[in-house]
Amino acid sequence: MMTAKSHRIGRILRSLSVQFLLAGGVVLLVGAYAVGTWVTDRIERGVVQNSGASAALYIESLLPNQTRGAEGSASVSEDAQLVLRQAFQKGILSERVVTYTIWSETGEVLDSFRPEQRGLQYEPSEALLQAWAGDVASRFQTLQAQADHPEATVGVPLLEVYVPIRDANTGEVLAVVEFYQRAERLAEELAKARRESWTLVARIFGLSGAFLFVIVHAGSRLIERQREQLRSQLLESHELSKNNDALRKRVSQAAQRSTAQSEKIMQRIGQDLHDGVAQHLSLVSLRLEGAGLGPSKDAETIMQSLKNAMKELREISRGLSLPDLATLDLRECAAQAVTEHNKAHESNAQFVDQSVGSVHVNDATKLCVYRFLQESLSNAARHAVASSITVELNVEDDWIDVLVSDNGRGFAPDELLGVRDDGGQGLLGLSDRAATLGGAFVIASHPGNGTQARLRLPIWEDDA
Ligand SMILES: Nc1ncnc2c1ncn2[C@@H]1O[C@H](COP(=O)(O)OP(=O)(O)OP(=O)(O)O)[C@@H](O)[C@H]1O
Numbered sequence: 001m002m003t004a005k006s007h008r009i010g011r012i013l014r015s016l017s018v019q020f021l022l023a024g025g026v027v028l029l030v031g032a033y034a035v036g037t038w039v040t041d042r043i044e045r046g047v048v049q050n051s052g053a054s055a056a057l058y059i060e061s062l063l064p065n066q067t068r069g070a071e072g073s074a075s076v077s078e079d080a081q082l083v084l085r086q087a088f089q090k091g092i093l094s095e096r097v098v099t100y101t102i103w104s105e106t107g108e109v110l111d112s113f114r115p116e117q118r119g120l121q122y123e124p125s126e127a128l129l130q131a132w133a134g135d136v137a138s139r140f141q142t143l144q145a146q147a148d149h150p151e152a153t154v155g156v157p158l159l160e161v162y163v164p165i166r167d168a169n170t171g172e173v174l175a176v177v178e179f180y181q182r183a184e185r186l187a188e189e190l191a192k193a194r195r196e197s198w199t200l201v202a203r204i205f206g207l208s209g210a211f212l213f214v215i216v217h218a219g220s221r222l223i224e225r226q227r228e229q230l231r232s233q234l235l236e237s238h239e240l241s242k243n244n245d246a247l248r249k250r251v252s253q254a255a256q257r258s259t260a261q262s263e264k265i266m267q268r269i270g271q272d273l274h275d276g277v278a279q280h281l282s283l284v285s286l287r288l289e290g291a292g293l294g295p296s297k298d299a300e301t302i303m304q305s306l307k308n309a310m311k312e313l314r315e316i317s318r319g320l321s322l323p324d325l326a327t328l329d330l331r332e333c334a335a336q337a338v339t340e341h342n343k344a345h346e347s348n349a350q351f352v353d354q355s356v357g358s359v360h361v362n363d364a365t366k367l368c369v370y371r372f373l374q375e376s377l378s379n380a381a382r383h384a385v386a387s388s389i390t391v392e393l394n395v396e397d398d399w400i401d402v403l404v405s406d407n408g409r410g411f412a413p414d415e416l417l418g419v420r421d422d423g424g425q426g427l428l429g430l431s432d433r434a435a436t437l438g439g440a441f442v443i444a445s446h447p448g449n450g451t452q453a454r455l456r457l458p459i460w461e462d463d464a
């Protein structure tokens, strides 16, 4: 139960869509965070900048035209300072502006919300330098409790704006007005803009993620289905090949049984010829001798024909009958086939045994080797006109290899193999026998170059 469950979980985790969901989800989240941060930052900066710019415009509109004094000393006129002081402290701006400073180019405080600051010198901040370069600089911040800011503004969101005051003729910056104005509404707007932009980014990324997931999921299911199909086809072909093997085995067994049957019949015929017809012929020969036929040409011819008939009959019966294969191992069986052949054909075929130890194989294999040697040696003796015939036996890597070679006149195997009109089909029969045992019979020959007949048979595990 547990293993089935963990197997299922494993399969789900392996599925492409889940892998996409895990990997793609992380990528999308990181992407959404990066884009969202970038977009909200841009929006915030834009909003702050815009608010600063409009506040600057308002301040500029309040001031009378400024020009640098003849001696070039005063930065902003006393008039202008007065106008600003009144606007910031008593006018409509006083409700919103919490503090202000007018800076000279050297970092000196020309005027301030707190009069004691006048004439003091400070290191110019980055925003102050930006204003001196001619741009309105604005920042959004919440002030911490500080001595120079009234308690009321602590914790309230403020917009800090630096406004350059220009020379009406030359456009040169004469002074910079810095002021903090309450920005609760701006803060609300910013929070709203932030919320909206994050919602938008989340929606866009969520939708595209969902869209991609649907595509990947469909692809993943298709692949899963095809994988299932392949798996079942593989199983099917496995079954088929098992069935094929079983069928092949049955065909081979049937062929072996039929060979065994014909071997039995051949044995019977051989035995009958030897014990029946041959015995009758020897009796006839004895009786003819005993009948006292005078020495005449006819009598001699009859006696000679009788002898020939008996010799041929013995040869035929020897060829048909087999030694008791069950008592012999493979090497003895091969050696016996060579000896029998040499006896019957008054031949001198050599047997070279290269196998090691005794080799035990089943009777069908021994019979096949025996018949192969009988047929190949008989062909060599009958057709080859050879001065040397050799039989080699080799057993290696579960294969039996038997080679019969002669140095006779050779022939063209392609033209002569097959069922022929004259009934000769010894080599064809050998091919069939070898095939039923899963082996092969090959003949190599060229006219004038001798012949090599080779039989290769597998040794099955159940042979030993
Ligand atoms: N060792 C050999 N040297 C030369 N020719 C050969 C040799 N073996 C076979 N042949 C040729 O191949 C032919 C086919 O041989 P195969 O054994 O099939 O038939 P066969 O010997 O003529 O008849 P059967 O074997 O039925 O008595 C032979 O007739 C012969 O011409």
Ligand SMILES: [Mg+2]
Binding pocket: 375, 378, 379, 424, 425, 426, 427
């Ligand atoms: Mg033959």
